[in-house]
Amino acid sequence: MEIPVVRNVLEANDKLAMVVHERVRGILTLNLISSPGAGKTSLLERTLTDLASEFRMAVIEGDLQTDNDARRVAATGCQAVQIDTDGGCHLDSNMVLKAMEHLDMSNLDILFIENVGNLVCPTEFDLGEDAKIGILSVTEGDDKPEKYPLLFNLSKAMILNKVDLLPYVRFDVERASQFARRLNKDLPIFQVSATSGEGMDAWYDWLRNAVRAKKEKGSL
Numbered sequence: 001m002e003i004p005v006v007r008n009v010l011e012a013n014d015k016l017a018m019v020v021h022e023r024v025r026g027i028l029t030l031n032l033i034s035s036p037g038a039g040k041t042s043l044l045e046r047t048l049t050d051l052a053s054e055f056r057m058a059v060i061e062g063d064l065q066t067d068n069d070a071r072r073v074a075a076t077g078c079q080a081v082q083i084d085t086d087g088g089c090h091l092d093s094n095m096v097l098k099a100m101e102h103l104d105m106s107n108l109d110i111l112f113i114e115n116v117g118n119l120v121c122p123t124e125f126d127l128g129e130d131a132k133i134g135i136l137s138v139t140e141g142d143d144k145p146e147k148y149p150l151l152f153n154l155s156k157a158m159i160l161n162k163v164d165l166l167p168y169v170r171f172d173v174e175r176a177s178q179f180a181r182r183l184n185k186d187l188p189i190f191q192v193s194a195t196s197g198e199g200m201d202a203w204y205d206w207l208r209n210a211v212r213a214k215k216e217k218g219s220l
Helices: 004-023 040-050 068-074 094-100 148-153 165-169 173-183 200-217
Strands: 028-033 057-063 080-083 110-114 129-138 158-162 190-191
Touching: 004 040, 004 094, 028 200, 040 068, 040 110, 040 158, 040 200, 057 068, 057 094, 068 080, 068 148, 080 094, 080 129, 094 158, 129 148, 148 173, 158 200, 190 200
Parallel strands: 028 110, 028 129, 057 080, 057 110, 129 158, 158 190
Antiparallel strands: none
């Protein structure tokens, strides 16, 4: 049974998401979703630093409280704006529209949206992005894609972070990958360490191709 209030909230969000999508025409816009502690901010710091000479990038940071992550991202020299959800478990398209008012969008190549740490609610809200990116770390269970299928079904890429810790944790990479690809058979999966830099080049190549596709075709 569908609950009318929930349906109305999502419909209103989707209308504003279309506005966001129009405003980011030509700008690759990625919605990064993970559990708390999976390493979204560390991944962004490394990406922003390594690709600073190649792309013009900006970040919208979502968090329940504090601007800690936004300050970390801004320290790379990238434009960053914080959204404090005041306890809310996800970003919505209205929040993103308001945050965009504080960014210079005129020459951007990539806009990253770092969503609130949560594998459920953020997945359900379209932010006008070109792609959701599901981020999982080896310090979590390898059954996460099976337990939270919607994210991995909708994602256009999956990043498995903290692979430098594999010798010290019980995590089956093949099992996690199989679960994810049962939901999304062509899902690219990048095994990376934002700390050591391992595997990041494959992620960067995906970004390069995605930026090119957005500029040439208008979509991925």
